[in-house]
Amino acid sequence: MSATVILGVIGSDAHAVGITILEQALSAAGFEVVNLGVQSSQSEFVSAAEAHEGDAVLVSSLYGHAEQDCRGFHETIEAADLDPLTYIGGNLSVGQEEFDRTRDRFREMGFDRVFDSETKPAEAIAALKADMNIAESEAERARLTS
């Protein structure tokens, strides 16, 4: 397995803790990871997906402006003739909106999966493997859920 995952925090958000941990977790799970870091623009994501032949793009946002920052993102990806899996996770809504509604909105925008800020890396990894049809070894499963 050597699926490539593009990872970054979108917009002017500078929260680095989450993607640092996610990068480590993805690497440990056997993915090739391209970490764009914080304050990454839509075009940086798209260029990286193109250059590294990314199989998945993981967008993180923790400062409440994800919707604005992601407007037109999937159109740009399509325009570049790419078709990666796209996930987004973090504090995605402003205020006290129910997460179910938030998820629906981001699914409509084109994201394949939407996660809240309590999501553990293991969940994202399990989702990636499921969506990419990568079999988990028993050992990996045990480690990830421990």
Next chain:
Amino acid sequence: MSATVILGVIGSDAHAVGITILEQALSAAGFEVVNLGVQSSQSEFVSAAEAHEGDAVLVSSLYGHAEQDCRGFHETIEAADLDPLTYIGGNLSVGQEEFDRTRDRFREMGFDRVFDSETKPAEAIAALKADMNIAESEAERARLTS
């Protein structure tokens, strides 16, 4: 000076900390103190005032039932042909009543002075001395207010 003060907690109230401290403070300030302790009845106060020729009766109540416990108290004192100073202090009202209103009610019942639960012994002593025309020495004043 050897004024005699009768001291006690009225009703079924068993809070002893306050009067223990007050007893000590009064003794140190030169008063003769008869401490009836907790759970003292009106008649115990009156008998003690009679037996010890009490110049003042200090009633303490901390459990919120002072008004019921003191009903008819001043009539009983008068009936015994006594005329001591009477003070009351503690948590005198139930609920959030303004202390000014509480004071008025107990003044109407016949108490010469009414104190809240934050009152320090020094205040009660200064009041007793004022009401009994006992001069405070400079030294005492310094000690009491220190």
Next chain:
Amino acid sequence: MLRDTRLSGEDLSRIDEKIRADWSVEEIDFEEAVAYHDSLPRSKQFARVLEDADRPLLQPRAGVPRLDDQITLLRHLEDAGRADLLPTTIDSYTRDNEYEKAQRGLEEARESGDDTLNGFPAVNHGVEGCRKLIESVDAPIEVRHGTPDARLLAAVTFAGGFQSFEGGPISYNIPYTKEHELAETIEHWQFVDRLAGAYTERGVTINREPFGPLTGTLVPPSIAIAVGLVEGMLAATQGVRSVTLGYGQVGNLVQDIAALRALRELGEEYLPDDVTVTTVFHEWMGGFPPDEARASGVIALGAATAAIAEPDKVITKSPQEFGGVPTKEANAEGLRTTRQLIDMMREQDITLDGVEREREFVEKSARSLMDTILELGDEDVAQGVVEAFETGKLDVPFAPSDSAESAVLPARDDDGRVRILQFGDLALDPDLRDVHTDRLDRRARAENRDRSFQMVADDVDAISEGRLIGRPGGEGA
């Protein structure tokens, strides 16, 4: 004549019949009650849960008159507060054995919805009511009260499925009432303990917990420990095999940790080998600041102390302590603040300088009191403790009871530890007294004033005013 000997089965039956004449309760079938206890899941076996825990368990205080309200309250404390052990606090009328008045209060509460009683009248709810409560929550429940004569309460609640019972002949007499004879309350509690012992012999361990904080205000640790040891010994004589010795926070970290260690060690030493000794730490029982934020600070200091000292159980306070009975939400908040601190601190290896020295001092002082008690009673602890209180050789500060001299006056030293300012006739060896006096002299010098009762008065108010030590100059100092 009062003796520390086990009541016979005949005594037990005779007294049981007599107390049930006080108030008509259904006939209690002991065998049936034992079978009921046997039917309870292991998670409701109080002694087992407490004794097997690998971390301090948290227990709040709570009691309201109506059964359904009490169930709602306890469930909230389990769910929102994650309480490990639950309480049921009994109302004042029941504490005075005024079951008729309690009944009226309960009926009024049922009719009006208002709580005219300040706790749960377990005798009036009867065995069936108690069992419904036990069955409605997951954790084990202790009976907490303040009843000098708790015989009927014990008979009903034990049969009702409760497996832990707070109090004792000294700790529920001296700090709570004025006119009960100590010899009498000891006799009454011999029945309670014998009943607990009878269940214990049938495999239903009833946990007994002397009330450690006593008057709750600056009680010197040696006095609290001596009272707990005496009550534990009296209970053990009657067949009790699970004793939780209590101690109330004084607020000095070193002294509180030392006192809890001394309590456990002396408990192991003075109580028979077949008694399992556990300890309970009460968060500050004195006056609280009239402000929830500052009250949370007081609670947190208790929690931090517990995290380091690791008692088996912690009785929590709520941030609404100043205002009397807290809402169930505030009660759960006190639990959660306490748990957060304990869970953040208990895995840390925290060792404080001076704890061992203070522990030795507390132990020596408690031994001095215990030696006197046993000597006065010619090795009979029941007779000895009555004699000791009569002569003031054992004494409790600020005690309302005529059975105590109440001549002891405590004050904090310059480090905030509770010392003794006035000894009365307290049976402390002269070298131990000298330590107290020296420490208070040091404080007096530091504050440039005489060692006097004014320190006591200042210390009593200090924590509610935002400090530990009542320094001259008051709040702004």
Next chain:
Amino acid sequence: MLRDTRLSGEDLSRIDEKIRADWSVEEIDFEEAVAYHDSLPRSKQFARVLEDADRPLLQPRAGVPRLDDQITLLRHLEDAGRADLLPTTIDSYTRDNEYEKAQRGLEEARESGDDTLNGFPAVNHGVEGCRKLIESVDAPIEVRHGTPDARLLAAVTFAGGFQSFEGGPISYNIPYTKEHELAETIEHWQFVDRLAGAYTERGVTINREPFGPLTGTLVPPSIAIAVGLVEGMLAATQGVRSVTLGYGQVGNLVQDIAALRALRELGEEYLPDDVTVTTVFHEWMGGFPPDEARASGVIALGAATAAIAEPDKVITKSPQEFGGVPTKEANAEGLRTTRQLIDMMREQDITLDGVEREREFVEKSARSLMDTILELGDEDVAQGVVEAFETGKLDVPFAPSDSAESAVLPARDDDGRVRILQFGDLALDPDLRDVHTDRLDRRARAENRDRSFQMVADDVDAISEGRLIGRPGGEGA
């Protein structure tokens, strides 16, 4: 070329003119500004109040866009929170030097009453607005922000009467932004510090405070200390004479006390003798529990740590930390909980085992980093620190900045102390690295798992989930 040398008066004027071209602010008359500072009462002299205190002073965080609201907020924190020192937190647009956007936000706030800015846009309020704020409260106020290029902000706020200014070229760059060059932010802060120095030379001491917590998440103490020392040295070169070195609580009592001691001692050692060094302790800067009661527990542990370690200043948190910006009431509550604990504990003599050993370890580690920095810069700390970050020899975990390698990964050891799991190129001597690795191995064995990034992930979430150490098994463990 970047050098750690004092800017000339000409440089100062030239830069001053240039930065004021960014946004039209009124001409600042330095002499008039000095006279204004001279007219302030002693109680508003920040450095004097801080340096003369005999107990830890408390300071909250707070900033809203409108002047009148900021006055109301600060007065509330003074009155209801009894804050000793006050803050004014600056909005994000100002931090990005987007004064036009800040102006629009301020005007919207004035029109609508809604706060569209997340802080006080001091540049837009101008010198007069700042002075009104200074005059409206009793305590001294510090400017707190997060601005990589804070030159104009400093010019306006210093002239506006503020006498304390948080931040520095590393601490307001590496944890806050992605693309600022470190060499550039050092140059910018040389101006800020030189301006503070100019006031200082005229008798108006401007206190400077490097931002100690950095990324706020499990930062190893040696890294935080090295960054603070470098920023303090850079400031001293420009004539700053009052430096407050900062450190953020990690939650292990021994390590936090040790780190604060090391910070003070190394500060005295590395900074010139004519600099007065003070210390500030930040209550936990990581994730908070989503529950005010548990959050109060986290705050209380910080307060207890401060009571024992006695830093000169404590930056408090509020129980609403989880939810973002707290209400002013919650902010005052955090102050009062903290004060109650500090005032109950600080008179107690509390000495913990192991603090000295940990302090030595922290000091050795910080020295190892400092030696490398000075060596890389050939004794020029400015050049050295740029080189150190470029090579990863100095590094900050979880840093968003491209100027840092961010290869260091921290994790807690079995006692809850923050150790280093992955070193990247961090310039720690091998024997020091071995200690970190040993300790984490011990934890790994205790948890029966590999030493791995999973520990980091678990530890980052632990406190918000109610524990200190992220043990396997999660919340219920």
